[in-house]
Amino acid sequence: MQQELDKMKEEVTKRVYKLFMAKFAGNKLQFAKAAGCDEKTLRLLFEQGQGMTLNLLFKLAYALEVSPSELLEGLSLKK
Numbered sequence: 114m115q116q117e118l119d120k121m122k123e124e125v126t127k128r129v130y131k132l133f134m135a136k137f138a139g140n141k142l143q144f145a146k147a148a149g150c151d152e153k154t155l156r157l158l159f160e161q162g163q164g165m166t167l168n169l170l171f172k173l174a175y176a177l178e179v180s181p182s183e184l185l186e187g188l189s190l191k192k
Contacts (some may be wrong), residue, residue, distance in 0.1 A: 121188045128184050132177045147176035
């Protein structure tokens with residue numbers, strides 16, 4: 114199960130990164146300000162694969178102008 118969770122975390126991070134690049138052209142400072150978080154948080158997320166809290170997911174979705182469910186669409190754990 115942990116491997117599945119790690120893959121899901123990686124996929125959500127990729128989705129966020131893709132939207133971030135399209136909307137903010139790689140400017141982490143602008144993205145951090147729009148999301149109300151530290152730039153360091155984004156560096157840790159994108160460069161070191163750190164996980165994100167539910168709170169951060171909502172903030173990033175807001176800044177990217179998408180719903181959190183769009184970022185999670187199609188992801189589920191196998192039973």
